[in-house]
Amino acid sequence: MIRPLLFALAALLPLFGSDYLLEIGSFVAIQSISVIGLGILTGFAGRISLAQGGLYGIGAYTTALLVTGTHIPPLLALPAAILAAMLVGTVLGSPAIRLSGLYFVMSTIGLQQIIWIVLIHWSALTNGPMGVRGIPALSVAGFAFASPARFYLVAVVFAAASFFLARRVVASRFGLFLRAVSDDELSSATSGVRVVRTKVLALALASGWAGAAGFLHAFFLRFVHPDMFTLDLSVVELTMAMFGGYRSLDGMMIATVILGSASEYLRPFGQFRLVVYGAILLLTMMLAPRGILAAFTRRR
Amino acid sequence: MLTVSDIRLSFRGVKALDGVSLTIEPGEALGIIGPNGSGKSTLFNVVSGIYKPDAGSVVFQGRTITGVDPRAIVAAGLARTYQNKRLFGSLTVLENLLVPAMRTQRGSWLSDMFGLDAGRNAGEAKAREALAFVGLEDLADVEARSLAYGQQNRLELARALACDPVLLMLDEPAAGLSPSERSDMRGLIERIRGRGIAIALVEHDMRVVMQLCSRLVVLDHGTVIAAGTPEEVTDNAAVVEAYFGTPIDD
Numbered sequence: 109m110i111r112p113l114l115f116a117l118a119a120l121l122p123l124f125g126s127d128y129l130l131e132i133g134s135f136v137a138i139q140s141i142s143v144i145g146l147g148i149l150t151g152f153a154g155r156i157s158l159a160q161g162g163l164y165g166i167g168a169y170t171t172a173l174l175v176t177g178t179h180i181p182p183l184l185a186l187p188a189a190i191l192a193a194m195l196v197g198t199v200l201g202s203p204a205i206r207l208s209g210l211y212f213v214m215s216t217i218g219l220q221q222i223i224w225i226v227l228i229h230w231s232a233l234t235n236g237p238m239g240v241r242g243i244p245a246l247s248v249a250g251f252a253f254a255s256p257a258r259f260y261l262v263a264v265v266f267a268a269a270s271f272f273l274a275r276r277v278v279a280s281r282f283g284l285f286l287r288a289v290s291d292d293e294l295s296s297a298t299s300g301v302r303v304v305r306t307k308v309l310a311l312a313l314a315s316g317w318a319g320a321a322g323f324l325h326a327f328f329l330r331f332v333h334p335d336m337f338t339l340d341l342s343v344v345e346l347t348m349a350m351f352g353g354y355r356s357l358d359g360m361m362i363a364t365v366i367l368g369s370a371s372e373y374l375r376p377f378g379q380f381r382l383v384v385y386g387a388i389l390l391l392t393m394m395l396a397p398r399g400i401l402a403a404f405t406r407r408r
Numbered sequence: 409m410l411t412v413s414d415i416r417l418s419f420r421g422v423k424a425l426d427g428v429s430l431t432i433e434p435g436e437a438l439g440i441i442g443p444n445g446s447g448k449s450t451l452f453n454v455v456s457g458i459y460k461p462d463a464g465s466v467v468f469q470g471r472t473i474t475g476v477d478p479r480a481i482v483a484a485g486l487a488r489t490y491q492n493k494r495l496f497g498s499l500t501v502l503e504n505l506l507v508p509a510m511r512t513q514r515g516s517w518l519s520d521m522f523g524l525d526a527g528r529n530a531g532e533a534k535a536r537e538a539l540a541f542v543g544l545e546d547l548a549d550v551e552a553r554s555l556a557y558g559q560q561n562r563l564e565l566a567r568a569l570a571c572d573p574v575l576l577m578l579d580e581p582a583a584g585l586s587p588s589e590r591s592d593m594r595g596l597i598e599r600i601r602g603r604g605i606a607i608a609l610v611e612h613d614m615r616v617v618m619q620l621c622s623r624l625v626v627l628d629h630g631t632v633i634a635a636g637t638p639e640e641v642t643d644n645a646a647v648v649e650a651y652f653g654t655p656i657d658d
Contacts, residue, residue, distance in 0.1 A: 280520040280521040281506075281510040281528070281531070282517035284503060284506055284510065285507065285510075287499055288503075291498050292495070292496055292497075294458065294478075295567075296496075296507065297457075297478040297479050297482075298456055298478045298481075298488055299571060300479055300482040300508050301479065301511060302479055
């Protein structure tokens with residue numbers, strides 16, 4: 109019960125928050141979707157990916173290009189963004205998913221770079237380094253979510269949907285197989301688990317979640333540029349997925365809120381705020397290597 | 409039910425298996441013994457599909473399973489345990505058994521996700537049954553990695569059992585156990601046999617092997633050097649030599 113309540117509380121922010129605060133809130137909500145998706149792959153399947161930012165970009169670009177280039181209803185860009193990210197993530201990622209440990213991480217860096225290079229160089233499709241401008245406000249059946257407060261509510265609803273859907277995924281037998289595969293691939297196979305299929309599915313889900321976040325991102329900034337979706341973003345999202353507790357969706361949400369809004373509450377530190385941010389990360393990893401949530405809740 | 413014919417497998421020129429053949433009849437308990445490094449575990453890995461042999465064939469219930477995906481081999485009814493315990497360490501004891509138990513349930517994970525699937529209950533019932541069989545009910549919610557060694561052995565056994573095998577391959581199930589745990593383990597294996605499940609047992613403790621198995625196969629340097637009843641095998645000169653070396657003549 110506490111989780112729906114927290115989302116409901118978050119939805120009350122427009123009552124007292126400034127527009128600026130609502131924009132930070134929207135950004136955190138959007139990013140949480142991508143982080144939760146990455147958490148399915150990284151936390152539960154044990155496959156560390158540094159391509160999530162790029163796949164998020166695929167979702168954002170698919171949305172931006174569809175709504176500026178065609179006259180489809182904006183909401184239809186959502187399934188398109190999800191499918192495009194899943195397609196790219198699965199087709200380019202699944203040959204690598206068989207690789208173990210660091211080799212898979214390195215291949216995802218490659219995937220991330222490929223996506224960025226295509227976005228910036230395939231000008232005929234993506235408008236290259238000019239980015240895509242003129243994205244309209246998100247509207248459903250003529251009702252526009254143009255104001256920061258309205259858009260914020262949409263972002264919170266999406267974040268809640270992403271969170272509760274992911275909870276169902278990890279609680280299902282598929283979630284069980286993911287953790288089993290992450291623990292021991294060989295004995296998973298000899299216990300009857302389709303190891304490769306399970307890992308590819310985790311990759312597809314992570315990509316789909318990134319695509320959904322990208323959809324919102326395009327309508328949030330109403331401008332997309334390749335440099336928004338670089339390795340930096342992937343590193344930030346991976347940090348968020350690990351910081352809160354690698355097998356805890358709650359932890360991932362908390363981490364996204366804490367780290368995503370850091371630029372705001374670290375403001376008193378002025379020019380030193382990045383140093384403080386780094387110190388927070390470093391201390392957390394030293395004191396709670398399994399995530400902040402794991403440090404506070406004792407295992408059974 | 410299992411026919412292994414002339415299996416050969418080398419690792420970088422080292423012959424791990426050099427023409428191994430054996431058969432297991434339905435409901436039989438076959439002991440596979442031999443000195444360390446004689447190829448027993450390698451043979452298990454070939455039969456369970458982890459290694460693809462260079463030559464030879466494995467036929468299980470009339471179907472050739474040589475080099476087939478391990479998952480398909482379990483699905484056909486051939487389960488195994490590992491000598492160096494390979495449990496799902498971060499999963500609870502019950503979850504370790506749910507993995508094979510859910511795998512065989514009908515219904516997809518998508519329906520499972522939205523709570524539409526009756527297979528969940530059947531899977532859990534099966535997992536709990538395997539748990540009760542090995543007597544670990546009280547530890548159902550404990551992380552597998554925190555189990556004591558003897559409990560891990562029993563969980564390995566339960567996990568293989570939850571795969572619904574007709575042939576169970578046990579790789580040193582009694583290794584490292586105390587005498588009382590050892591006799592418990594022997595009792596469990598006897599009860600599994602009582603259910604009509606055939607057993608291939610690799611074990612160093614000769615007493616356990618002798619009590620459980622009606623027939624033995626002895627491996628040395630990747631070949632079968634003797635086969636027969638426990639009495640025939642222990643009287644065999646080649647076996648004595650493999651274990652103790654050549655007697656010095658006066």
